[in-house]
Amino acid sequence: MSAETVYRSRPNADQMDELIQQAKIIGGAISMRADYEWLAMLNGSNYKTVMKSWFQANGAAAMADLSDLCDRWYTMTRTGWNGGVRFAIPAEGAAASSDGTKTGDNYGLSCTPSTKETANTDDYANLPLFACVDCNVYLDSAGKPHVTAIDGIAGNFKRSDPSKIVAVLQMTGWKKAVVDTTNGVYGWDYTDAENVPGYTPLPEAVELADNSVRPWVVHGKYSAGEGWTCCSNQKVKVFNVSHNTCRSGIRSAWGNRYCGFTSADSAFLQLMLYLKYGRLDSDRILVGCCDYNYDYTPAVAETGVERILLTTAQAANILVGSTVHLSTSARGGTAIVDRVKVKKVETVNVGGTDYGAVYVDNGGTTFNTATSNHLCTMQWYTGSTDGVLGSDGGINPSNGKYPVRLQGIEYMVGCYEVIGDTILNHETINSVAVEAAHICRDASKIAESITSDYIGASFGVPKPGSAGWQYPKQMREDGGLPELIYPIDIVGSSSAGPRDGFYLEAQSATGTREWPRFGALDVGVANAGLSCGRGYSGLSYAYWGIGGRLSVTGNRGEFQPAA
Numbered sequence: 173m174s175a176e177t178v179y180r181s182r183p184n185a186d187q188m189d190e191l192i193q194q195a196k197i198i199g200g201a202i203s204m205r206a207d208y209e210w211l212a213m214l215n216g217s218n219y220k221t222v223m224k225s226w227f228q229a230n231g232a233a234a235m236a237d238l239s240d241l242c243d244r245w246y247t248m249t250r251t252g253w254n255g256g257v258r259f260a261i262p263a264e265g266a267a268a269s270s271d272g273t274k275t276g277d278n279y280g281l282s283c284t285p286s287t288k289e290t291a292n293t294d295d296y297a298n299l300p301l302f303a304c305v306d307c308n309v310y311l312d313s314a315g316k317p318h319v320t321a322i323d324g325i326a327g328n329f330k331r332s333d334p335s336k337i338v339a340v341l342q343m344t345g346w347k348k349a350v351v352d353t354t355n356g357v358y359g360w361d362y363t364d365a366e367n368v369p370g371y372t373p374l375p376e377a378v379e380l381a382d383n384s385v386r387p388w389v390v391h392g393k394y395s396a397g398e399g400w401t402c403c404s405n406q407k408v409k410v411f412n413v414s415h416n417t418c419r420s421g422i423r424s425a426w427g428n429r430y431c432g433f434t435s436a437d438s439a440f441l442q443l444m445l446y447l448k449y450g451r452l453d454s455d456r457i458l459v460g461c462c463d464y465n466y467d468y469t470p471a472v473a474e475t476g477v478e479r480i481l482l483t484t485a486q487a488a489n490i491l492v493g494s495t496v497h498l499s500t501s502a503r504g505g506t507a508i509v510d511r512v513k514v515k516k517v518e519t520v521n522v523g524g525t526d527y528g529a530v531y532v533d534n535g536g537t538t539f540n541t542a543t544s545n546h547l548c549t550m551q552w553y554t555g556s557t558d559g560v561l562g563s564d565g566g567i568n569p570s571n572g573k574y575p576v577r578l579q580g581i582e583y584m585v586g587c588y589e590v591i592g593d594t595i596l597n598h599e600t601i602n603s604v605a606v607e608a609a610h611i612c613r614d615a616s617k618i619a620e621s622i623t624s625d626y627i628g629a630s631f632g633v634p635k636p637g638s639a640g641w642q643y644p645k646q647m648r649e650d651g652g653l654p655e656l657i658y659p660i661d662i663v664g665s666s667s668a669g670p671r672d673g674f675y676l677e678a679q680s681a682t683g684t685r686e687w688p689r690f691g692a693l694d695v696g697v698a699n700a701g702l703s704c705g706r707g708y709s710g711l712s713y714a715y716w717g718i719g720g721r722l723s724v725t726g727n728r729g730e731f732q733p734a735a
Contacts, residue, residue: 207248214249219298220305224324233326238307238319246343246387249300253277256361257446261353261646268645268669270453272359272446283448285457285569285576286562294562296448301364304342304563304580306331309390311429314381315615315727317390332555334401339390339724340580344377347443349649358648362447367734375655376436376725380614383729391437392721394554395585400425402722404555407495407511410587411504414714415686416620418592422722431615431726432592436655438689442647442702443657444579448564452647453671454701458564460584462700463572464693466490466549467502471527476538479531480547487517487528491573495550495586496532498541503548503716508539511550549693551586551719572697587719588688588706593726594656595622596685596707598677599632605679606632607707609656609687615726620711622684627652633659633674635681639708641673641699655728659703666698673699675706684711692717 213222223245230241255278262268274281284292296302306323308330319341321329330336348361348371363371366385377386396413397406400422418432445454454460466489472481480498482490490496492514499505512532520529530547557566557577566576575585583589595610610626612618617625629650636642643666644659659674666673673695677685685707691700694717 207244211248214298214300217298219300219303220324223303223305227322227325232322236320238322239317242319242341242388243386249343250364250366251300252365253299253301254361254363254365255279255281255447256350256359257450258350258357258359259452259646261356261358262669268452268664270451270669270671272450272452274450276361278362278447283564286560286565287569288559288561288567291561292565294564297563301343301345301362302448302579304340306393306580307339307341307390308336309339309341309724310337311427311724311727313429315429316379316381317724319390330403331558332404334397334399334403334406337402337722337724338393338404339402340393341388341390342579344374344385344387344389346371346373347654348372349651349654351648358646360443360446360649362443369733372654372731374436374440375728375731376434376440378729378731380727380729383732385731389440390724391440391581392433392723393580394582394721395551395587395589396432396720396722397554400722404558406554408551408554408585408587408719410551410716410719412714413590413718413720415590415592415595415711417712417714418590418720419618419620422592426722428616429727431618431723433589433689433721434593434655434723434725435591435609435611435653436725436728437721437723438591439649439655439657441578441581441583445702452669452703455671455697456570458566458569458576458578459572459697460566460576460690460700461552461572461574461586461693462584462691462695463697464491464494464549464586468547470541470543470545470547472522473540473542475540477541478534478536478538479529480541481520481522481527481529482547484519484526484528487530490514490517490528490530490549492516493552493556493567494573495552496530497548497550498539499546499548500544502546503550505546508541508545509534513553549586550716551693554582554585556585557582584690584700585719586693587690587717588692589690589719589721591687591689592720592723593618594687595626595711596687597622597628598635598682598685601630601632605635607635607676607685608632609653609658611653611656613728613730618726629653629656629658631658631660633676633707634662635676635679636662637678639677639681640675642676643669643672644674644703645669647703659705670701670703671698672701672703674704675708677708685709686711686713688718
C-alpha cells in the first residue's frame with residue numbers, strides 16, 4: 173500500500189494493521205514521510221492506539237527519556253483544530269448565565285462525564301489537541317520537564333510508586349482570551365496551530381530557561397500524598413498544609429524546582445471545563461467531594477476490632493472505599509486510626525440491637541473503640557478515580573461525595589488545594605479595594621512574602637463591605653498573566669454564573685493571604701468548585717481541610733511572539 177493511498181483516504185482496520193507492522197519493521201529509522209503516514213491512521217476513534225504503536229516503532233522501549241519523541245509526536249499531530257466558547261457579559265444588576273456557546277470547530281461537540289461502569293460520550297477523547305495520557309515525569313535542574321514513561325508504552329510506567337511523579341500529558345494548545353463588549357460576550361479561542369497572531373501558548377509550555385515553547389504539557393495527576401507524593405493509592409496530605417509548608421516541604425522532598433499546585437494548573441482545568449462543556453460552572457456535571465462531612469461517636473465500645481459500630485442510619489452515610497479517621501476528639505484529636513479506607517458496611521446484631529458496622533482496612537492491626545471517640549469522614553485516597561472509563565468523570569460525578577477528574581486530572585478529593593506560586597494581597601487597583609494575585613514563575617524563587625520576583629495582576633476581585641462568601645458573575649484572564657483566571661466581580665449567586673463561592677474579607681482588611689482552591693468536604697456544593705477560592709487565611713494557615721499538589725508547572729518563561 174503506497175503512501176499516496178494513505179493520503180487520499182483513511183485506512184480501514186486491516187490496512188491500519190498493515191501500516192503498523194510495516195512501521196514496526198522500520199523501527200527507529202522512520203522517515204518524516206512515514207510520520208505523516210502514521211498521522212493518516214488517526215481516524216477519530218483510535219488516538220491512543222496509534223500513539224502507542226508510533227512510540228513503540230520509534231524505539232520507546234529502549235529509551236530512558238521520551239521527551240524528544242513527545243516533541244515529534246505533538247508536533248506532527250497538529251491538525252488545524254480551532255474552536256472556542258463565548259459567555260454573555262451580564263448587564264448591570266442582571267443575573268449571569270452559567271451556559272455559553274461553543275464556536276468554530278468546538279461547535280456541536282459533546283462531552284458527558286463517565287463512571288467506572290459507563291463510558292459516556294466524549295467527542296474530545298480522540299482529538300489530538302485534547303487527547304491525554306498518563307506519564308511519569310521529572311524536572312531537571314533548569315525546571316524543564318522530562319517524560320520517562322507513558323502508560324501503556326514499554327511497560328515501565330509506575331502509577332503507585334511514591335518515588336515517581338504521575339502526570340497527565342497532552343498537546344500544548346494556543347489560546348486567546350476574548351472580551352467583545354460590542355456583542356456583549358467574553359470567552360476563549362483555542363487552537364493547535366502554533367504562532368497564530370493574537371494567540372499565546374499555554375503558559376506552562378513556555379520554558380523558563382529560554383522562552384521556547386514545548387509542544388506538550390504535563391500536569392500533576394493526583395493531590396499530594398504524605399511525603400508530598402504525586403501518585404495513586406496514597407493517604408492525602410492534610411492537617412499541616414499551607415502556602416508556606418508547600419514551599420518548604422516540597423523543596424525538602426524534591427528540590428527547589430518543584431512547588432505546590434500552581435495558578436497555571438488551576439487555569440488549565442478551568443479552561444478545559446469552559447471549552448469541553450460550554451459552561452462556567454462544574455456544579456451540574458463534575459461536583460467533586462464537597463458534601464461528605466460526617467462526625468459520629470461509636471454507638472458501642474469494642475476491644476480488639478477493625479470496625480466501628482454506629483447506628484444503622486449513621487452507617488448508611490459512610491461510603492465503601494472512602495476514608496475515615498477515628499480519634500479522641502473530632503478530626504484534630506489524637507488518632508486511634510489515622511485515615512483508613514472503608515472496606516465494607518453491614519448491619520450486625522449486638523446484644524439484640526442492630527448496628528451499622530463500618531469495617532476499615534487497618535492492615536490487620538486491631539484497635540479499641542470508645543463511645544467518646546469520633547469517627548469522621550476524611551479525604552479520599554489518591555487514585556479514587558482510577559478505572560473511570562473516560563478522561564472526565566468519577567464514581568458518581570454529580571452527588572458531591574466522590575472525587576472527580578477532568579482531562580485525566582483528579583481533584584476535589586475532599587480538601588482545598590492551596591496554590592503554591594501565588595500570594596493574594598489586599599490592595600487598591602483603580603481606586604477599588606481588591607484582593608489581587610501576585611504570581612512567581614520561577615519555583616526556586618517562591619517566597620513567604622511578595623518579592624520582586626512576583627508579578628502583580630492587573631485586576632483583583634472587589635472586596636465586600638463585610639466578610640463572607642461571595643459569588644462572582646464573571647471569570648477573566650489577566651492579559652499580562654495568562655496563567656491566571658480570576659473573578660472580576662462579586663455580585664453573582666450560587667445558582668448562576670460560575671456558581672462557586674469566593675470567601676473574601678471586608679474592605680478594611682490588609683496584608684497577604686494564601687489561595688486555597690476547590691473546597692473541602694464540608695463546604696457544600698454552593699461554595700465549592702473550580703472557581704472556588706478562600707481569600708482570608710494567612711500564608712502559614714493550615715487545618716484538616718487544606719491539602720496541596722506536587723506541581724511540575726512552576727518554572728515558566730514569558731512567551732515572545734515572532735517579530
